[in-house]
Amino acid sequence: xxxxxxxxxxxxxxxxxxxxxxxxxxxxxxxxxxxxxxxxxxxxxxxxxxxxxxxxxxxxxxxxxxxxxxxxxxxxxxxxxxxxxxxxxxxxxxxxxxxxxxxxxxxxxxxxxxxxxxxxxxxxxxxxxxxxxxxxxxxxxxxxxxxxxxxxxxxxxxxxxxxxxxxxxxxxxxxxxxxxxxxxxxxxxxxxxxxxxxxxxxxxxxxxxxxxxxxxxxxxxxxxxxxxxxxxxxxxxxxxxxxxxxxxxxxxxxxx
Amino acid sequence: xxxxxxxxxxxxxxxxxxxxxxxxxxxxxxxxxxxxxxxxxxxxxxxxxxxxxxxxxxxxxxxxxxxxxxxxxxxxxxxxxxxxxxxxxxxxxxxxxxxxxxxxxxxxxxxxxxxxxxxxxxxxxxxxxxxxxxxxxxxxxxxxxxxxxxxxxxxxxxxxxxxxxxxxxxxxxxxxxxxxxxxxxxxxxxxxxxxxxxxxxxxxxxxxxxxxxxxxxxxxxxxxxxxxxxxxxxxxxxxxxxxxxxxxxxxxxxxxxxxxxxxxxxxxxxxxxxxxxxxxxxxxxxxxxxxxxxxxxxxxxxxxxxxxxxxxxxxxxxxxxxxxxxxxxxxxxxxxx
Numbered sequence: 001x002x003x004x005x006x007x008x009x010x011x012x013x014x015x016x017x018x019x020x021x022x023x024x025x026x027x028x029x030x031x032x033x034x035x036x037x038x039x040x041x042x043x044x045x046x047x048x049x050x051x052x053x054x055x056x057x058x059x060x061x062x063x064x065x066x067x068x069x070x071x072x073x074x075x076x077x078x079x080x081x082x083x084x085x086x087x088x089x090x091x092x093x094x095x096x097x098x099x100x101x102x103x104x105x106x107x108x109x110x111x112x113x114x115x116x117x118x119x120x121x122x123x124x125x126x127x128x129x130x131x132x133x134x135x136x137x138x139x140x141x142x143x144x145x146x147x148x149x150x151x152x153x154x155x156x157x158x159x160x161x162x163x164x165x166x167x168x169x170x171x172x173x174x175x176x177x178x179x180x181x182x183x184x185x186x187x188x189x190x191x192x193x194x195x196x197x198x199x200x201x202x203x204x205x206x207x208x209x210x211x212x213x214x215x216x217x218x219x220x221x222x223x224x225x226x227x228x229x230x231x232x233x234x235x236x237x238x239x240x241x242x243x244x245x246x247x248x249x250x251x252x253x254x255x256x
Numbered sequence: 257x258x259x260x261x262x263x264x265x266x267x268x269x270x271x272x273x274x275x276x277x278x279x280x281x282x283x284x285x286x287x288x289x290x291x292x293x294x295x296x297x298x299x300x301x302x303x304x305x306x307x308x309x310x311x312x313x314x315x316x317x318x319x320x321x322x323x324x325x326x327x328x329x330x331x332x333x334x335x336x337x338x339x340x341x342x343x344x345x346x347x348x349x350x351x352x353x354x355x356x357x358x359x360x361x362x363x364x365x366x367x368x369x370x371x372x373x374x375x376x377x378x379x380x381x382x383x384x385x386x387x388x389x390x391x392x393x394x395x396x397x398x399x400x401x402x403x404x405x406x407x408x409x410x411x412x413x414x415x416x417x418x419x420x421x422x423x424x425x426x427x428x429x430x431x432x433x434x435x436x437x438x439x440x441x442x443x444x445x446x447x448x449x450x451x452x453x454x455x456x457x458x459x460x461x462x463x464x465x466x467x468x469x470x471x472x473x474x475x476x477x478x479x480x481x482x483x484x485x486x487x488x489x490x491x492x493x494x495x496x497x498x499x500x501x502x503x504x505x506x507x508x509x510x511x512x513x514x515x516x517x518x519x520x521x522x523x524x525x526x527x528x529x530x531x532x533x534x535x536x537x538x539x540x541x542x543x544x545x546x547x548x549x550x551x552x553x554x555x556x557x558x559x560x561x562x563x564x565x566x567x568x569x570x571x572x573x574x575x576x577x578x579x580x581x582x583x584x585x586x587x588x589x590x591x592x593x
Contacts, residue, residue, distance in 0.1 A: 007360045015348045018389075089344025093405065096308055097361035098333040255310075 001106075004099040008107025009114075012081070016115050026077055027119055030070040034126060038062055053192040055221055063127040064216025065189035067144060068209060070123050071116045071152030072183065076176025078112045079159030083169040086254070095255055105160075105251055109153050109244075116152040120145045132220070140219035143229065151212045151236050157243030164250035183209050188217075211235045259283040260413055260444050261290075261307065266316035268302050268468075276302040278468035279316075284413075284446055289439050291459035292448040293559065299468040300448035301341050304417045307446070308338040320413065334362075337406035341417040341448075343398045344405075347391030351382050351401050354390055355408050362409035369408065376404040379434060396427040403431060407438065414438070416447040420454060432458060452559040464563055471566040476559060483515065483557040483565055486531040488538065491551040492522045500547060507545035511538065518564055522550075525561055 016023060038059040044050055045058035055061040085091045094104045124134075124141060134140040158179075163172045184190075186200065187209040193201055204210040211232040218225035261284035268277040277299045284290040292300045305311040307318055309329035317324065323331040345354050352373050359369030377383045380400040385393065390401060399422070406414055419435070420428040435458060439445055449455050455462050456476045463473045472479055492500060501519050508517040508526050513534055515527035528534050531554050542549060563569075 004361065007357070011346070011349070011357055014353070015346070018348050088347065089340055089342050090346055092310060092338075092340055093344045093358065094361065095310060096333060096336075096338045097358070098330045098363070099361055 001100040001103050004103035005106040005110065008094070008104055009110040010107075012108055012111030013114060015081075016111065016118075022077065023115065023118060026073040027070065027122060029073060030066050030123055031126065033069065034063070034066045034123065034130070037066075038130070049195060050192070053194060055192070057131075059127065059130055059132050060221055061192065061217065062189075063124070063132050064144065064213050064220055065184070066127070067120055067123050067148050067216055068151070068189065068212045069180070069184055070119050071148045072155060072180045072209070073176070074116050074119055075112070075152050075155035076159045076173060076180075077115075078108065078156035079161075079163030079172040079176070080169045082108070082160050082163040083167060083172055086164075086167055091255065101252070101255070102248065105244075105248060108160075109156065112156045113149050113153050116149040117145055120148050134220050135222060136219045136224050139224065143219050144216045147212055147215050147229070147232055147236070150233070151208065151239070154208075154236055154240030154243050157240065157247040160247040161243065161250045164247070164254040167254075183207060187213060189213050208235045208239045260286045260321055261446060262317075262319040263303075263307070264317050266303065266306065266318055267314045268299075268306060268311070269314045275468050277306070277313075280465070280468070280470050281316075282463050282470060282473060284444060285461075286444055287439075287442065288460040289435070289445040289447070289458050291446075291455045291462040292465050293450070293452065293455040293459075293462050293563070294448070294465035295450055298465045300465060301417055302468075303465075304338075304415055304446070304448055305340075308336060308415050309333060310338075335411060336413045336415055337409065337411035338415045339403050339406040339417060339419055341421070343402045345390045345393075345398055345401055347389065349390060350387045351377060351390055351393070351397075352386040354401060355404055358405045359408045364409060372408050372410070373404075376408060380404045381430070396423055399423055400427070400431070403434075407443075411443065413444045413446065416445065418448055418450065420449070420451070428454075452563070456559055462559075464559075464566055466563075466567045466569075472562060479559065479562045480557040483527040483561050485529045485556075486527070487555050487557045487561050488526045488528055488531060488535070489553045489555065490524045490526070490542065490549055491553075492524075493548050493550045494522070496522065496548070503545050504542060504547040507541050507547065508538070511541065514538075516565075518568065520564060520569070525564060527557060527561070527565075 041058045041062070045055065045061070091104070124144065134144070136143070159172060159176060162175045166172060186203050187207045188196070188204050189209065193204065196204065215225070215228050215232040218228045263283065264281045266277055266280045267275070269275050280303060292303065294300050302311065306313045307320060307325060309325050309332050313326060319325070320332045321335045325332050346357070349357065355373035355376060356366070356369040359372055360366065364372065377386045380403070382397060382400060382404070385397065390398065393401065399419070403416065403419055406416065416435070420431050423431065432454070435445055447458065459476060461473065461475050463470045464479070465471070474482070490504065492504065501522065501524070504524055505517050505519050508514065508524065511526065511534070513529045517524050517526045539549070539552070
């Protein structure tokens with residue numbers, strides 16, 4: 001099963017490398033946010049109330065949000081790839097071979113994670129070039145990437161559920177876009193928790209996206225916050241268990 | 257010879273109530289080329305997808321190589337190769353990568369898969385484009401690559417669902433030749449087709465399938481012999497009514513030395529044992545019945561006549577491959593469900 005997963009992983013990876021456009025397609029929007037939002041809200045970084053939260057600039061505050069947004073966008077490419085495989089008959093080709101069924105999904109998830117890591121590195125490097133600084137250094141860099149990619153994989157599970165149920169790439173993309181923005185706005189992505197209206201503050205606590213962003217923020221701005229990391233990993237594990245088991249079910253249903 | 261495929265009372269009812277396969281029983285012997293001949297929508301694809309473990313059956317039993325397809329699917333998968341009605345290739349990978357991927361998924365080592373892929377690329381005339389993206393391939397090249405993918409792991413039994421639909425005559429001939437070679441080399445082949453001449457040329461035995469049921473099974477020659485020595489086709493004038501056709505059928509109903517007349521459109525097909533002797537009697541009889549003949553042709557029976565005899569219809573052949581891509585995908589989705 002491991003060999004089989006690796007074969008499928010390599011195949012999916014080849015597709016990513018072969019069409020670099022795909023890698024950049026989902027990077028376009030996050031980069032735009034990174035470049036423009038940090039300009040628009042630059043002065044906000046100087047407001048005393050904002051400063052009081054401990055962020056030295058809006059970029060310092062916002063970079064982890066963009067990283068999370070990147071994996072959210074990237075996750076829905078996973079489902080679109082699944083629809084393509086369905087339509088092109090590649091899924092049949094996988095299913096006709098004597099491999100373990102779950103290695104098809106596992107190989108795909110591994111390739112998704114790799115793509116997200118690559119995209120995450122690009123986003124963080126641009127942020128660093130723009131003057132951002134990771135307080136916890138290389139460890140923080142790795143923690144931020146790993147947390148983002150793990151969350152992205154969990155989120156890709158949802159995308160695959162939509163893809164396998166609808167078998168329609170436009171629908172898969174639409175659902176992705178429709179979910180991504182409310183999730184970002186209803187999280188701590190734009191404003192520190194303390195500066196949010198209290199109802200929104202409550203909502204953000206139930207939004208897994210907030211946990212991912214807060215972890216990145218803690219490691220980027222403050223300290224090695226292992227408690228926050230632990231909490232976030234638990235949230236990702238719960239989210240992932242739900243979405244990936246749902247995707248496995250949808251996969252079984254679609255392929256029988 | 258042993259039965260490599262053994263199917264008994266196979267039924268497939270889709271959730272919408274369609275009985276796509278309706279109590280089908282047949283077997284395929286080791287070493288033969290066996291075919292399902294039937295029009296679009298006859299149930300060929302559904303049957304083949306059940307046999308290759310892609311679709312669950314509603315009831316009945318189906319064994320491939322002695323293994324139940326529903327209980328031991330992986331054992332079945334190890335024995336077979338399969339090419340679907342719709343081409344399944346990865347357009348982002350090269351031809352060689354596509355083949356090697358299939359080989360690897362079937363447990364071959366990288367080295368073995370490469371050797372095997374090279375051989376198949378050569379046979380299929382794809383060696384020159386082997387390292388180009390499969391997305392840049394023409395329709396014929398894609399089909400050949402797809403067929404090659406089904407063969408890369410050297411399966412004992414190959415399932416081909418309409419392998420030549422949409423191919424130009426030249427490529428069709430090349431695929432036929434290759435399948436014959438493959439069969440000579442020892443592989444058993446199960447194919448579906450809507451082309452009479454394909455079934456006639458390739459199949460040692462075939463089953464004619466229509467509306468989910470097998471209406472006749474036998475060798476192409478045996479099936480044709482059942483029809484009789486020759487077939488007289490009588491075509492009536494353009495403007496005749498149903499009544500005239502019925503009159504003609506009645507007049508021929510008990511013609512000595514002939515089989516049962518079958519009417520289709522304005523034509524009546526009548527299998528006769530010895531046309532040379534009975535032709536003048538036949539014309540006289542129609543004349544007496546007041547039937548005016550527009551045209552009369554004499555032919556040895558084809559599978560078309562066999563099909564007509566058993567279903568009362570001519571084969572409805574549609575060129576699926578000339579349809580635009582999107583509707584092919586929709587058709588696939590319908591099948592997949």
